[in-house]
Each structure stands twice: as C-alpha cells, then as structure tokens.
Amino acid sequence: RNGLEFAVADLELAGFGRNEIRLAEHEMPGLMALREEYSEVFPLRGARITGSLHMTVQTAVLIETLVALGAEVRWASCNIFSTQDHAAAAVVVGPHGTAEAPRGVPVFAWKGESLEEYWWCTERALTWDDGETHGPNMILDDGGDATMLVHRGTSYEQAGVVPQPEDNDPDEWKVFLGLLRESLAADAGKWTRIGEGIRGVTEETTTGVLRLYQLAAAGELLFPAINVNDSVTKSKFDNRYGIRHSLIDGINRGTDVLIGGKVAVVCGYGDVGKGAAESLVGQGARVIVTEIDPICALQATMDGYQVKTLESALPEADIVITTTGNKDVVMAEHMARMKHQTIVGNIGHFDNEIDIAGLTRYPGIRRTTIKPQVDEWVFPDGHSIIVLSEGRLLNLGNATGHPSFVMSNSFSNQVIAQIELFTKPDEYDREVYRLPKKLDEKVARIHLQALGGELTKLTKEQAEYIDVDPEGPFKSDHYRY
C-alpha cells in the first residue's frame, strides 16, 4: 500500500499504537537523548538495518530512533507470540502517515505467527528488493535467528549442506530448511550476496550472544558483532529488573492465580533468574531455586532462597519457571509428576527449556486451550498442569514484556552499537566485541538523571587514590557489578 511493503495484523490499530509510543518516549530518555545528540548529524544515513527483535511498543521507539538517525529499516519479531499488533501497525503507518497511506517502516510481524509465517517474516525483513541492493548492511538481532539464517543460508549455498543445530526441534528445523530451499530456488546466490553485504550485527540477548561466540570460535562469523547483552546497563538491568516487572505480569494476565503463599521453583539463578526470584518473592511466594553453578547457587542461598534439584522440589511446587538459556530443563516426566494445576512457564529466549515436544507425545495426554497462550494439559491420571505461551517466553507471550524505562537502557546500547559498527567498519574484525565502559557509564548517567539520582563528584585526590579518571571509567574491566 502506498508503495510500502508490510505484513501486520491490522493497520487500524495504528492510532492506539501511536498513543502508546508517545507515552513510551517519555519513559525512554536514553533513546530520546540519542535522537537529540545526533539530530541533523544522521550517523546512520546509508544504513539498511534488518531487525529481528520482539515487535513491541518499546521496540517501536527504537526503530523510530534508528530512522531519526538516518537509517532505512525493515523489521520482524524474534518470537511468534511477542508482537504487539498496535505497535507494529503504528510503525508501518509512521508518525505522519495514515492507514490508507502508510509512510513508516516495513514490518513483518503479528502476534500468533505460525512457524512458517515466522521464517517468512524473517526472510522478508532480510530481503531488500530495491534493485541494486539485495539485503541489509546491518543486522539488529535478538536471539540470533536472523544472523543464523544468513549464516546457514550462505553455508548451504556454498557447501550444499547445513548441519541442524542440536537445540532445534526437528519439526522447527524442517520448516527452517524448507524456507531456505524455497528462497534459494527463487534466487540462487541470494544468501551469499546478503552475507557479503553485511557490515555487522548487534546482538541483544544472552542466548544470541552464545551463538555468536560459537560462530566466532568456529571461524565462521561472516561479519563483526557487538555483544549488546553484556553491556552492564543492559544485562544487569533488562535481564534482572525488567524480568522482576514482567514475569508476574505474564503469570497474572495468564492465570490470575494468587502467587502469595505458593511455592515457586525458579530454574537458573543468573541475571534473569535473580529477577524472576525477586518478582515472585515480592508477591509472597516461597521461592526454591535450582542451579548447576555453585557460585550462582550460593548467591541464591545468601539471598534467602532454598536451593534444591527440580526433582526434589516437584512435590511442593505450585509454579515452575525456567530462566536458564539451556535446553531440556523441565521434561515431560517432571510435568507428569507435578501437583494438580501447577503453572509451568519459561522466560528464557527459546522454548526448548521445557519439553513441549515430549508433552504433546505423552501417552493419553489431552490439551485444552483456556485462552490464547494458556493451555491446560490433562494427564491420564486426571491431574493437569497449566503451560504458558507453549513454553515460549511468557513475559512477552502472556504480557507486554519489560517496561519502557528499562528497555531504554538496553536500546540505548543497541543504537550506540549500530553507530559504532556502521560508521567504523575498518576498526572491527569478524569477532565479537563489547562496548567500552565509558559508553556503558554514559547510558547509566542519562537514566540515573531521569530518575532524579544525584551523582557525587570525585575530588582529584580521591580519583588518584582509587586510581581512576575523575570522569570515568570508574571501574576496571574485570569488575563484576
């Protein structure tokens, strides 16, 4: 429509989306400060950014910040349930367009995509059909699906074979391969051209960063990458305080079950697990943590939580939440032994933390969909469990994810990382980098000020005494926050 390509649920939702984007801008001081700092400079002029990141109101503000800095953008979500349709509509229509004549950004995302539709959206966001260019020159990724599609498409084209990553469910892998074959039949050489045209990727989350380090270690990274997740002002805020806000939001909207007085098991006590435990204990739950890492397990005990194995915690568990970034954490056999109507959910990036495939194949199992993203699975013995978002991250599947202020921290790092890689391509090799601490502190300063925090100034003598520059960085590179 109006020469703009897009695929969203309903453009009529754009007015609602625009109002929420306007309110979110006030809560995203980091992004608004970057628009101010770079206004009329357009550091991203010439950038063609493909985004694969949950299409929420907060992401809409990120997208419109990238556009304000000069970029062209195409977008897909990185999860089949996480799109907020009114945000997607508002981004397509744009601040000055109408549903009849949209003037925004091509978005390919809607809440409740099938797996086929998901990969089609991702491919559309990676395909720039404007004649001379074939693809993006930048990727902004969350979980690595877009980055992996480019890598696996390129290697499939050049090597003729592509190994299935062992963390993929065979059915999902068949869908992925099908898309690859279809796109190559339509346009041989497509993925190699796309791979060659990309200057770099900035990766949002822990699981996506793991995949980048694996590609780099194997010498297969096609372009430089910035690990945005490990900016302190991302993972120590989004992964923790964002989850503290949005985990119970997802459980409440999904089930309306009282959390107070119940026993909640949190699998994993990393940044997300810490936020998850805090979220649940804040509602009066008794929290039990499971961990594989003695250091994180010891932290959990010192924070007052019992640390047990899942097997020994099951008999008393009312709620089980996975936060590990690992696979096969809650298996069908565990779910078969859970109390009646135990709530089971995941907030890790992928759905392989909970054995949904094993659950669907469990002999005699029956599924009743209570409402979208809330399923009751009844076992032959009559007891049932409530599974949220089919094991996909429930804070975005059953609720609207983290609030704007904490996403402003994460996305300020994303914008800074995009500018870094796009404007200084010669300074980066095909490795994984993190942003310098000074930029991390810059993001913190903006958000601290917005919350009315008052920083103390180091005197020259104090700075010398603790051996730091009075203007920062205030910590060594090995400091753990």
Ligand SMILES: NC(=O)c1ccc[n+]([C@@H]2O[C@H](COP(=O)([O-])OP(=O)(O)OC[C@H]3O[C@@H](n4cnc5c(N)ncnc54)[C@H](O)[C@@H]3O)[C@@H](O)[C@H]2O)c1
């Ligand atoms: N839903 C969201 O909004 C959101 C936000 C940020 C990150 N994430 C995702 O959440 C996941 C966790 O992120 P993180 O930053 O906390 O990672 P992390 O590495 O800090 O924490 C994961 C923890 O799980 C533990 N663990 C691993 N396997 C385990 C097992 N089998 N049993 C028990 N514990 C186990 C690890 O020891 C680690 O301490 C990742 O997939 C990340 O991408 C989701």
Ligand SMILES: Nc1nccc2c1ncn2C[C@@H](O)[C@@H](O)C(=O)O
């Ligand atoms: N409101 C929101 N918009 C976009 C993305 C959102 C989000 N809430 C959580 N994530 C996921 C992030 O925490 C991402 O940084 C991650 O690590 O998964």
